[in-house]
Amino acid sequence: MQSNRLGWILLAPTLVILFFFGVVPFLYVLWLSFHQWNPFALDPTIVYNGADNFRALVFDSGFLSSLGVTIAFVFFAVLSELIIGYLLAQAFLKEFPGKAFFRTIHTLPLIMAPIIVGSIWKLMTTPSIGIIPSLLDSWFGFDLNIGTSAVAAFTVTVVMDVWHWTPLVTLTLIAALVSLPADPFEQAQIDGANKRQIFWHITLPMIAPALLATVFIRLMDALRTVDEVLMLTGGGPGSATRYLGVHIFKEVFPKTNYGYGSAVSIIVLYLTIVSCWLLYVALIAPRNKKA
Amino acid sequence: MRRQRTWLYLLFWIVVSFLTLFPIYWLFVISVKPAVELFSTPEIILSSVYWKNYVDVIYDETLRGYMVNSLIISTGNAFLVTTLGFLACYALSRFNLGGKESIFFWTITNRMAPPAVFLLPLFLLLTQVYRIGDFTLLDTKIGMILVYCTFNLPFAIWTLRPTIDGIPKEPRRGGLRRRGERLDGDHRDRPAAGAAGPRRDADPHLGLRLERVSARRDADQLQRPHADDRPVRIRHDDRHRMGRDGGDLDVHPDPGADRLQPGSAPHRRRPDLRRRERMMR
Amino acid sequence: MNFAYRLSVSAIALTMMTGASFAQDIQIQNSEWWQNAGQKFDGVTLRGVTESTPASNYVADVLAPKFEELTGIDVQIETTSWDQMYDKAIKDMEAKTGIYDMVYIEQDIIYAYLSRNFLVNLTKALDENAELKAPEYSEENFTSFVENFRGEGGGLYGVPMEAFIKVYLYRTDLFNDPDVQAAFKEKTGKDLKPATTHADYAEIAEFFTEYGKANDMDLWGTTAQAHTGHPASWYEYFESVAPTYGVYNWGIDASNNYAATVENGGTMNSPEAKEALKWWLSMRDIAPPESVQSTWTEVATTFAAGRAAQGLVYGENAAWIATDEEKSRVVGKVGVALPPLEPGVMEEAESGEGYIGYYDGGAFGLPVTSKNQDAALLFMQFMALPEVQEDWAAAGSRITLTSTYDTAKVMEVDKELGGYYSMLRDDGKLFKGAPEYPFHRQVIEATSPTFYEILTGSIGPDEGLDMMAEKAEAELKNLGYRK
Missing domain, CATH: 3.40.190.10 (Periplasmic binding protein-like II)
Structure with a gap:
């Protein structure tokens, strides 16, 4: 039995870094969220204003609409990524020539920086001169205009996110699927279960932990997406793609509204933690009870 | 029939790869065009190549400086994150640390913060608070590396931990140093696991790395008689103890598995390897 | 392959030569002092x-x-x-x-x-x-x-x-083409020359957009810096278009308690401002389709690619559009003029009361x-x-x-x-630079979401400007400038 002291020593560097670069800034932001501070206001100093920022937030239609589109974005993006990622992971379990090659190709989007992904998709979807609108127009006569159509811009951001992040889901699920034992499946087959039943009652529960970890990561990353969307649409047209990350960015960088931006961030952080916790409860807790 | 299916898979993957590659291809197409040609009706096939953009990039001294910065910061960060992440996971997995599950969950909350606002305190801290004598982290690469750790360490811990959990800790010689040695043992003693394992098509890609590790983890679990042979009830007790952040990890084969999937079936009985062999074939 | 290699080698040589020539050209007087x-x-x-x-x-x-x-x-x-x-x-x-x-x-x-x-x-x-x-x-x-x-x-x-200065650029090759001139005369009964009023400008823009369509050319009658998610569009309207209608300093009256709404004494939602916005939106509609995603850079590139017959373009880009063969297809085909104006604006500008465009x-x-x-x-x-x-x-x-x-x-x-x-x-x-306010980006960010909604059409220009003027005042109050 190794002593626990060694364990703490091993853990210490991580805790120290996360404390100084994670917790301390968080405390500062929390403190700031109860203050009014805009360095270009008539009074550029930091002034305590109680819960005013949070009160204003509830009536801020910009924030609320941003919250709405963000939830829609996260829902569509993460769900599509899970479904497509799962199907591709299943397909990778089969044997076929050039498997390693295809898998390499499939991981390529993962290595690209978000800002570059945003640029590529902007270049591909600029109305009339991007390749995608141009092809859609000449093949189907469909006018894809991310500068005027809210639906088009929203869809393109979702497709872009799916293109960028599905490989991550695929890779994690391959790992989970490969490590599944065969017995339960055989038993189920003997008992006459059909494919759908096997998926819902055996595969899904068994890969749930891996799935959950993936959903966690994707959920929290999608909730704070900034660079790609800012690059692609700037949050437009109108506020159709002004996701929370973009909203906060615009509050904090151009508007230098630090106090209010901090309050929004705190709320977003809180919402993220709560939604992750809800997911945890929904997916894991009922099964605990059953067991 | 089988042959036909192979072709179907191939076709499927060619289509999927095309979709994956197209944006990257388009990035290349644009990189070999003069700026003025971007503003015209695009053509899919590249008809002429214009290398000046690349020449400009290569000869741009400022940009080269930025590239070196990126290279140093990203490799430095990757190295630091992997090392620290591994140590942390090892500690979380092998030691009976009080409240460690809470710590584990807490690490990931660091990644949830919307970055825009947090840049301000980070900037202030790095330039004004975290200083030793004349030394500040201001405008240093190590400062950037540490900042990136905030976002990347939790990710590393969350992806590494199941793997580390999966490596069994043997009472007489635990620890990673002997991992390779032990694996050789695996290979010799249990040819089925080794042969079915992923080594056959090992490649350096990320995908396979994940796959290989998980497969081995499974194989290891299967081969541990004292764990596999235990009756279900005892595992139950283990789980409850684990739930209170305790449990004797020395006799526990796979704390991660129990923690995350307490009700699921796979580890209760001894599964055979046939399914995986089929999958790998 | 071989060709590409030769091409790249010559390009490298070229870059090195130009780089070297720059540094040598500069002779500093009195270099000992330095x-x-x-x-x-x-x-x-x-x-x-x-x-x-x-x-x-x-x-x-x-x-x-x-x-x-x-x-x-x-x-x-x-x-x-x-x-x-x-x-x-x-x-x-x-x-x-x-x-x-x-x-x-x-x-x-x-x-x-x-x-x-x-x-x-x-x-x-x-x-x-x-x-x-x-x-x-x-x-x-x-x-x-x-x-x-x-x-x-x-x-x-x-x-x-x-x-x-942000100038009115036009294509001399098109404006001086006898066939085009004849077609324009036939359609409008006027001679084709750079516009001095908004009505003329609109007429020319409509003519060229139709002309481009009829001749299957990638040509439109005007540029528009009308990004629906980037403040570039806000700038174009408030700094280049509104002044030509006599709405100055963003319609905010600094001397009058920073009023923006008409009822408080501002001009941000004045009838002139609304007319200016509607005119600009109508020009946006006949501009190249990418305009809804264009900031200043894209406007310049659109013009350089020969896709617009005329437009308001930042002067920092004028030189390369007119001279750089590598970046521009309209080298030697560019003319400049003063922006089109409403009657009376020029007189105000000359007297120093107003201005006709953006000096940046x-x-x-x-x-x-x-x-x-x-x-x-x-x-x-x-x-x-x-x-x-x-x-x-x-x-x-x-x-x-x-x-x-x-x-x-x-x-x-x-x-x-x-x-x-x-x-x-x-x-x-x-021309005049931006107004003397210490709160530029704050007011822009406070009002631009509404402005983008106007651009996408989900809010009408009239009520949109009313809302913007109110938001501007609210933000200024928030910042402490408006009492």
């Missing part, structure tokens, strides 16, 4: 941050190395995006870190910086340190644009670095937090030397010293550009 002045700053590194524009890149690539060669002071200029530049500079000055010894000040942010006392009074600093004052440097040399950077007591707080530019300022202020003063003066201006003007279409207008290269480009520099010199006074 050497002596630089001696005591041995080992000093000056850091600057600026927006990546042709003029700034010239500072980073040519002037900085030349200065180091002369004085031994290392100068590192970061060129980055507009947002990043502001963020870096403001954080540094706000937190008093002292990273930067020079920050780029775009004309519209100077009032914000001055209100926070971020910058050193250069006039005063040079008076107090006579030994640092270069004999060839004089504030007298600057064009009138320098007045934008004066603070209390007339002290200079920035060395003008670039300056340009920027300067390098010296943050009070800089740790190398004396060495930075030397570089500031170096950038204002008459002898470094000529190539700089050719590279970045910017002129900040009166003497630069008479240099050979500038006169040559002026001819190709249809007299842009002459216009800058003679009519520059009709």
